Amino acid sequence: MIMYSQRWIHSYILLTNLGLYLSCCPDGWVKGSYSCYYPSNELATWMVASAKCSHMTSHLVVVDNADENLFLVGMIKEYFRAYVRNFWLDGNDLERKGHYVWSSTRQPMSYRNWNSLEPSGGSEDCVEMLTHEFADIHTRGKWNDRSCSHANHYICEISLSRGSPPFDVIG
């Protein structure tokens, strides 16, 4: 349903290599306040999802605050019927058990939105957002640690340059 333009991605790579920054989003990406987001239709393990985002010069989504979390919930809701499972975020505790970091920055999570009784640990090392499975009006948008080999949807993120001119050019 959501497509991104390969040509646009290549232009983006070229621009970022030149040290320039984006103020608009590639085709098929959804524009937020500070980032572009790509919610996948396909299902993938956390590792594959992370690699897919890297391939698009992006990373799995890093959720910085409640506003961003709320935006993502709204974005998923808009295309709700296209999805069947939950969405991978960039977080995991693969390096140090119980020490959750954002994989792309290796920074600890300053904002967290765990569901009650989560993270439950054990063999569950990757962070998903509840949107479909285990999701109801109270838990939608909350986070759960889950086996990294589970097949989920995922959200990729590209940061927009901050302090860009106050106009939006979409596409």
Ligand SMILES: [Ca+2]
């Ligand atoms: Ca973010």
Ligand SMILES: [Ca+2]
């Ligand atoms: Ca869990």
